[in-house]
Amino acid sequence: MNNFQQAVKKKYKQLLNKVATSDFYKIDLTNRVNCYICPDGHITKTKDVDAGVTPMMHKCGICNKYARSSFFKDIAPEQEPVEEWYRPNLDETLKLSNNSGLLDHVLNGGLLCRKIKRDSEINE
Numbered sequence: 001m002n003n004f005q006q007a008v009k010k011k012y013k014q015l016l017n018k019v020a021t022s023d024f025y026k027i028d029l030t031n032r033v034n035c036y037i038c039p040d041g042h043i044t045k046t047k048d049v050d051a052g053v054t055p056m057m058h059k060c061g062i063c064n065k066y067a068r069s070s071f072f073k074d075i076a077p078e079q080e081p082v083e084e085w086y087r088p089n090l091d092e093t094l095k096l097s098n099n100s101g102l103l104d105h106v107l108n109g110g111l112l113c114r115k116i117k118r119d120s121e122i123n124e
C-alpha cells in the first residue's frame with residue numbers, strides 16, 4: 001500500500017467508526033425507499049441498504065436526464081425499487097482513487113448506487 005492508500009484506509013476506518021456510533025447513521029433501513037423524478041416524469045425508485053448519504057440528483061434510469069429526489073417519499077408505491085444505495089467496502093473504495101469527487105463522497109458517508117438484480121434474473 002502506498003501513502004495515499006494508507007490515508008484512504010485510515011479515513012475509511014474512521015468512517016466505519018462514525019457509522020457505528022453517530023446518531024446521524026442510526027437510520028431504520030426497513031423501508032428506506034426514495035424516488036427520483038426526471039423532467040419527463042419517469043420515476044426511478046431506489047432503496048438504501050446501508051445508512052449513509054445519497055444525492056439529491058440522480059440519473060434517470062430510462063432517459064439518463066437528471067432526476068430529482070423525492071426525499072424518501074414513496075410517490076410510486078406500485079413500483080419496485082430498481083437500484084440500491086450501498087456503502088462500498090475498503091477494496092472498492094480504494095479503486096475510486098482516480099475519482100477524487102466520488103472518493104470524498106464515500107469517505108464523507110456517501111453511498112454508491114447499483115442495479116438490483118431481480119429474483120427471476122438470479123434464478124435464470
Ligand SMILES: [Zn+2]
Nearest residue numbers: 038042060063
Ligand atoms: Zn427520464
